[in-house]
Amino acid sequence: MTSFPVRRKLAVLPFVALPFGAMTACGGEGTNSSTDCGVNSCTVTFDRGVEASASILGIKAELVKVQGQMVTLKVAGQTVTVPAGDGQQADGFDVSVQSVTDDKVVVKISGGGG
Numbered sequence: 001m002t003s004f005p006v007r008r009k010l011a012v013l014p015f016v017a018l019p020f021g022a023m024t025a026c027g028g029e030g031t032n033s034s035t036d037c038g039v040n041s042c043t044v045t046f047d048r049g050v051e052a053s054a055s056i057l058g059i060k061a062e063l064v065k066v067q068g069q070m071v072t073l074k075v076a077g078q079t080v081t082v083p084a085g086d087g088q089q090a091d092g093f094d095v096s097v098q099s100v101t102d103d104k105v106v107v108k109i110s111g112g113g114g
Helices: 003-023
Strands: 026-029 033-037 041-047 052-056 059-067 070-075 078-083 087-090 093-100 104-111
Touching: 033 052, 041 052, 059 104, 070 093, 070 104, 078 087, 078 093
Parallel strands: none
Antiparallel strands: 026 052, 033 041, 041 104, 052 059, 059 070, 070 078, 087 093, 093 104
């Protein structure tokens, strides 16, 4: 009957590893973006004036351009223009621009399943 404790430990292993899997679903490409992800959303901080993109939630998000407080992004291949402080839908994802400064653009992307 020594296999029972081993079976119990193996059954718990996927739940212990789950947070590590969720963390790997989110990452910036290069040094032009940084990400902070939860289970169903990511906040991406893009550097302005350079090509900036991030791989998050199984998709690619790119900063295309910023004109005043209007931010154009490409999310999962779909181009959307979002005013700062507002949100839009892009391929089943909620995209909101949290802030725009001279150096950075902070965007929150959540949802999925589009």
